Amino acid sequence: RLAVATYSSYAAMIKKPVGPYFRQRNLTLRELEARHLQMFYSEMLRKVKPNTVIHYHAIIHSALKYAVKTDMLVQNVADKVDRPKKNSFQPVFLSAEEMQKMFEALRGTKLELPVLVAAFYGFRRGEVLGLKWDAIDFERGTISVIRTVTTITLDGKQTEIEQQSAKTKSSLRTLPLIGSFREYFLQVKEAQELNKQVCGNCYNHKYDGFVFVDELGERMRANYLTSAFPKFLESHGLRRMRFHDLRHSCASLLLANGVPLKHIQEWLGHSDFTTTANIYAHLDYKSKITSAQAMETGLVLPEGGDFGSRWREG
Numbered sequence: 244r245l246a247v248a249t250y251s252s253y254a255a256m257i258k259k260p261v262g263p264y265f266r267q268r269n270l271t272l273r274e275l276e277a278r279h280l281q282m283f284y285s286e287m288l289r290k291v292k293p294n295t296v297i298h299y300h301a302i303i304h305s306a307l308k309y310a311v312k313t314d315m316l317v318q319n320v321a322d323k324v325d326r327p328k329k330n331s332f333q334p335v336f337l338s339a340e341e342m343q344k345m346f347e348a349l350r351g352t353k354l355e356l357p358v359l360v361a362a363f364y365g366f367r368r369g370e371v372l373g374l375k376w377d378a379i380d381f382e383r384g385t386i387s388v389i390r391t392v393t394t395i396t397l398d399g400k401q402t403e404i405e406q407q408s409a410k411t412k413s414s415l416r417t418l419p420l421i422g423s424f425r426e427y428f429l430q431v432k433e434a435q436e437l438n439k440q441v442c443g444n445c446y447n448h449k450y451d452g453f454v455f456v457d458e459l460g461e462r463m464r465a466n467y468l469t470s471a472f473p474k475f476l477e478s479h480g481l482r483r484m485r486f487h488d489l490r491h492s493c494a495s496l497l498l499a500n501g502v503p504l505k506h507i508q509e510w511l512g513h514s515d516f517t518t519t520a521n522i523y524a525h526l527d528y529k530s531k532i533t534s535a536q537a538m539e540t541g542l543v544l545p546e547g548g549d550f551g552s553r554w555r556e557g
Contacts, residue, residue, distance in 0.1 A: 246406070247393070247395060247404060247406065248393040248394075248395050248404070248406070251395035251396055251397060252298075252395070252396070253302050254396075256298060256299060256302055257302060260287065260299075261283075261299055261302065261303065264283055265283070272315060272316060273316070275307075275320055276320055277321075277323035279320075280300075280320065280321060280324045281324050281325070283299075284299070284300065284324070288327060292330060293327045293328060293329060293330050294330055296327040297326065297327050297329055300324070300326050303321050304319065304321040304322075307320065307321050308321075334485075334488050335482065335483075335484035335485070335488040335491065335492070336488070336491055336492050336495040337482065337484065337488075337489075337492040337495075339496055339499075341481070342362060342492065344481060345358070345476070345481055346358075346359065348475075348481060349475070352475070353457070353463070354471060354472060354475060356427060356455070357371050357372075357455055357463065357468060358472065358486075358489060359424075360374070360424075361486065361489035361490060361493070362489045362493055363424070364386070364418060364421075364493065364510075365489075365490045365493035365494060365511045366490070367391070367487065368465055368468055368469070368486050369391035369392050369393050370388050370391055371455065371468070372392035372403075372453075372455060372462070372463060372465060372468070373388075373390040373391040373392040373406070373453075374386075374388075374453070374454045374455065375390065375452045375453055376432065376454060377452065378390075379420070379454075381420075381425060381428075381429070384419060384420045384425065385418065385420060386417070386418055386419075386420055386424070387415075387416065387417040387418070388414055388415060388416050388512060389407070389415060390405060390406060390407050391405075391406050392404070392406075392462070393406055393465075394465045394466070401466075403462075403464065403465060414512040415512070416509065416512045428454065431454060435456065438458050438459070439460070442458070442459055442460070445459060446459055446460045447459055447460035447461055450462040468486045469485075469486060472485075473485060473486075490511065493510075493511070494507050494510075494511060497510065
């Protein structure tokens, strides 16, 4: 069973280019060999990024695995193919000073609150856009991730869907409302109610309950955050980054302030500790200093060493 967004993504890739490539070569399932897959990957690598070809491989491998399981094939030829190597990607990590400059530049813009939420809470884009008022408990002072908004492709057209569950079980999380967020959200809620009264029949009630809607009730679009945010940074002389890099910057600042990786995993909603460690462990220099201090406390280095003379000997 696949999530709607995952199914949509797989279907789009099978429709183009996976399906057409093999149909043009009149290859049946039983005629398919490892060399055919290798040729397909080689051709695709000249057109798209390695990470995209890895997705093609995953779809093909999964389909052939099912064919073996249902006795349509004896073996999975995708097992014999060299999987394309993933591009190493270095996310952007903003310092606290850079974050403050960015917040100042964003004052009064539509991007301000979505960026603040992503920066302080490390929310994914879909988690920000999927935020509804029922996920904010003003009395208890909490904010929860319980749904997302995802962009999918249906019949060649992009559309957004609301999913009642987040990316994984661990993505469902409840966090404290930090500082002035309670006041920020209450201001937005009050403004929404006023807009409904002023706009009357012109107001779109389809997205009632969502936090991030405009004056006419239209929900903020994923593509808007993706494109408008880096453009805004560039136009204000700030370091260019993706919206998702706010999540990475959140984690790096937590690490810099001594928060353990395990706690960061829970804050970000990673499904397992390995994911958190693989992405952020190299930033945890403070823990290395602590380890060095522990070694220095536990052991005493001899004083007055004369290593230079030894290297001169012989």
